[in-house]
Amino acid sequence: MTHNRRRPAIGVAIYFTLTFVLGTYFTFASVQGDYGLFQRVQINAEAKGLRAELELLDAELSALENRTRRMSDKYLDLDLLDEQARDVLGVVRANEVVLR
DSSP, X not given: OOOOOOOOOHHXXXXXXXXXXXXXXXXXXXXXXXXXXXXXXXXXXXXXXXXXXXXXXXXXXXXXXXXXXXXXXSSOOHHHHHHHIIIIIOOOOTTOOOOO
């Protein structure tokens, strides 16, 4: 009586080990890698902050364009001109009292 005991094939063990290692590597890369989930969350947060900064800069630009237009030759806002002359040049009228 001969017993035919089959040993597990070494090829099957290598196949499952290689499959496990590759699966683990790709799972790690998809979460932690340069294009992984954590990087995507960080990029989205940075993009949100930059969009908010862009909105602030657009509002500031609009205000500056408005002031520039109001001081232009085609459209002169006398109130703005008076404000600028008082602020920059220190101009006061003769009948005004200045408190410091």
